[in-house]
Amino acid sequence: MATQTVATQTDRPTARAAIKARHLRTDRWWVDPLITFIVFSAFVIYGTWAAFDHATVYGNGAPHQWFYSKPYLSPFYSPCFADGCPSDVNWGAVDIWHWLSPALYILIIPLGFRATCYYYRRAYYRAYWFSPPACAVAEPHTKYTGETRFPLLAQNLHRYFWYGSLIVGGVLAYDSVTAFIYTDHGYHFFIGIGSFVLLINTILIWGYLLGCHSCRHITAGRINNFSKHPLRYRWWTLVSKLNHWHRHWAWASLIWIALADLYIRLVSNGTITDVHHIF
Amino acid sequence: MSARDLNLRVWRGDGSGGDFVNYTVPVEEGEVVLDAIHRLQATQASDLAVRWNCKAGKCGSCSAEINGKPGLMCMTRLSSFEPGETITVTPMRTFPVVRDLVTDVTFNFEKARQVPAFAPPSDNKGGKFRMAQVDVERSQEFRKCIECFLCQNTCHVIRDHEENKPAFAGPRFFIRHAELDMHPLDTVDRQPMVQEDHGLGFCNITKCCTDVCPEHIKITDNAIIPMKERVVDRKYDPLVFLGSKIGLFKSTTRQQVGPAGGLGPSPIKHPAPPTPVAVPEPVKRAAAAKRTAAKQAAPAKKTTAAKKATPVRKAAAKKTAAKAASATRRRSTR
Ligand code: SF4
Ligand code: SF4
Ligand code: FES
Ligand code: FES
Numbered sequence: 225m226a227t228q229t230v231a232t233q234t235d236r237p238t239a240r241a242a243i244k245a246r247h248l249r250t251d252r253w254w255v256d257p258l259i260t261f262i263v264f265s266a267f268v269i270y271g272t273w274a275a276f277d278h279a280t281v282y283g284n285g286a287p288h289q290w291f292y293s294k295p296y297l298s299p300f301y302s303p304c305f306a307d308g309c310p311s312d313v314n315w316g317a318v319d320i321w322h323w324l325s326p327a328l329y330i331l332i333i334p335l336g337f338r339a340t341c342y343y344y345r346r347a348y349y350r351a352y353w354f355s356p357p358a359c360a361v362a363e364p365h366t367k368y369t370g371e372t373r374f375p376l377l378a379q380n381l382h383r384y385f386w387y388g389s390l391i392v393g394g395v396l397a398y399d400s401v402t403a404f405i406y407t408d409h410g411y412h413f414f415i416g417i418g419s420f421v422l423l424i425n426t427i428l429i430w431g432y433l434l435g436c437h438s439c440r441h442i443t444a445g446r447i448n449n450f451s452k453h454p455l456r457y458r459w460w461t462l463v464s465k466l467n468h469w470h471r472h473w474a475w476a477s478l479i480w481i482a483l484a485d486l487y488i489r490l491v492s493n494g495t496i497t498d499v500h501h502i503f
Numbered sequence: 504m505s506a507r508d509l510n511l512r513v514w515r516g517d518g519s520g521g522d523f524v525n526y527t528v529p530v531e532e533g534e535v536v537l538d539a540i541h542r543l544q545a546t547q548a549s550d551l552a553v554r555w556n557c558k559a560g561k562c563g564s565c566s567a568e569i570n571g572k573p574g575l576m577c578m579t580r581l582s583s584f585e586p587g588e589t590i591t592v593t594p595m596r597t598f599p600v601v602r603d604l605v606t607d608v609t610f611n612f613e614k615a616r617q618v619p620a621f622a623p624p625s626d627n628k629g630g631k632f633r634m635a636q637v638d639v640e641r642s643q644e645f646r647k648c649i650e651c652f653l654c655q656n657t658c659h660v661i662r663d664h665e666e667n668k669p670a671f672a673g674p675r676f677f678i679r680h681a682e683l684d685m686h687p688l689d690t691v692d693r694q695p696m697v698q699e700d701h702g703l704g705f706c707n708i709t710k711c712c713t714d715v716c717p718e719h720i721k722i723t724d725n726a727i728i729p730m731k732e733r734v735v736d737r738k739y740d741p742l743v744f745l746g747s748k749i750g751l752f753k754s755t756t757r758q759q760v761g762p763a764g765g766l767g768p769s770p771i772k773h774p775a776p777p778t779p780v781a782v783p784e785p786v787k788r789a790a791a792a793k794r795t796a797a798k799q800a801a802p803a804k805k806t807t808a809a810k811k812a813t814p815v816r817k818a819a820a821k822k823t824a825a826k827a828a829s830a831t832r833r834r835s836t837r
Contacts, residue, residue, distance in 0.1 A: 345708055
């Protein structure tokens with residue numbers, strides 16, 4: 225009797241190709257995560273030091289804070305609203321815990337924002353958690369649940385950090401405007417290298433903020449009928465353009481904010497002289 | 504045109520084991536990896552199993568891993584390697600291997616079956632759906648998918664963790680969900696399903712799917728992240744949640760589906776148990792007749808028909824199994 229073989233589940237192979245190597249990539253796949261690891265770690269170390277180091281210094285004029293050199297305020301310390309802020313830039317909202325660095329009141333927002341950013345997640349999951357270190361390179365963990373459980377479930381709060389960062393971003397923009405104003409018996413137009421350092425900082429921060437995936441979602445990503453919301457669609461198109469370069473904005477704004485802080489510190493303690501002119 | 508010798512290292516074997524075999528194959532300028540594999544098959548290893556079809560990067564058949572990087576063999580130029588470099592070709596690692604470079608990608612088709620099809624509204628007046636170009640464009644990107652399953656293969660969620668396969672559909676199906684969820688005319692609520700049943704939360708947006716996609720679909724940026732954001736709206740954002748309760752945001756009018764969606768019929772239809780290996784012709788005909796009868800009968804009768812047929816099927820199965828076993832014995836003693 226004629227029989228015919230049909231493909232069935234029992235027929236189907238169940239074993240993967242027995243290849244033991246963790247990966248067979250021959251390119252330098254480790255360069256990318258390594259750079260991420262070095263730069264991010266350097267930023268975290270520098271940022272922690274900068275956030276705690278708020279002692280009073282005596283270089284470059286009257287006693288003042290490390291992180292302030294009139295009219296420049298380090299972006300790490302902005303908005304400065306705790307005890308210990310220089311009087312010119314003190315928003316004066318909190319007057320407790322005198323020993324606490326003013327930076328610590330505010331840094332949680334930008335840090336939380338960056339930590340939950342979709343791009344940064346990609347970067348640090350790869351570089352720190354090796355999950356995976358690079359594409360088609362096996363991760364070392366035996367179990368993986370991704371972002372389905374606490375604490376990584378909290379990544380879903382990204383949009384709240386975004387809302388908070390909009391406010392901080394606004395203050396940074398304000399700071400870069402005041403970096404062009406010198407107050408001494410009235411207001412004077414001031415222009416110095418530091419003014420531009422802070423201006424560039426603001427531009428980079430806003431480029432990063434507005435290209436955020438949550439922003440893209442809020443503008444029009446969440447709707448299905450672009451044609452019925454032409455204005456939102458227009459915004460979405462613009463945000464999408466920024467979003468395309470989000471990674472670059474993330475890196476540039478990260479590096480620049482640290483450099484801006486460093487520049488202000490060096491000017492503040494008199495290590496370097498800020499070239500400026502007061503009109 | 505210059506011809507040269509290419510050193511190829513190809514994984515040969517099947518589910519029971521295998522190893523790398525080295526070959527030297529003459530190749531010409533302008534050729535791709537698939538050309539070299541074909542020449543190898545034609546001249547030295549006629550039993551080499553390789554799946555291909557279009558040789559134009561459009562059928563998605565020739566997915567493999569070349570020097571450890573998942574890619575289409577027909578789209579990987581030999582000129583992208585150093586002259587003299589040995590090129591290693593292996594099958595995709597995430598799926599069971601049939602033989603040599605051919606894998607069994609059934610996993611993907613099973614997941615595909617679970618995604619509910621496009622469901623336009625029933626009141627389609629005039630018989631035409633009208634959509635503006637801007638609304639079409641978004642999902643058009645996802646329709647470029649050639650189902651090469653390279654993204655599925657590269658995704659570490661299942662590549663490194665076989666145990667996640669039941670709970671995770673993979674990037675190819677996230678774009679399918681996104682395509683339909685973003686469709687203005689669709690009436691099915693896909694968000695609970697993509698999160699709860701298809702494991703969107705497993706994805707940690709490390710973007711390897713996007714990196715390997717030969718169609719350059721921005722899987723992560725345009726499908727996964729937007730879907731994650733939509734799920735946040737529904738599940739994790741207290742403001743949106745409250746807003747929809749007081750009517751500030753419209754809560755969805757789409758029909759929920761799936762075990763997670765709760766309401767409505769589950770779109771996840773698990774395939775029936777497999778038919779026995781070798782099916783003799785008469786039994787096959789009987790089974791077909793039975794299926795037709797069952798289809799025509801009312802649902803209540805269907806169960807009775809099925810029950811009645813059970814002894815027959817069991818007997819047939821036994822017979823077939825015995826036959827298959829003896830066939831295997833014959834093969835192995837040969
Ligand atoms: S981005 Fe998500 S779906 Fe894509 S490969 Fe990475 S984990 Fe998998
Ligand atoms: S999304 Fe891209 S990589 Fe994934 S199956 Fe489709 S074409 Fe292939
Ligand atoms: S996704 Fe990067 S800031 Fe929101
Ligand atoms: S053969 Fe069709 S994609 Fe390679």
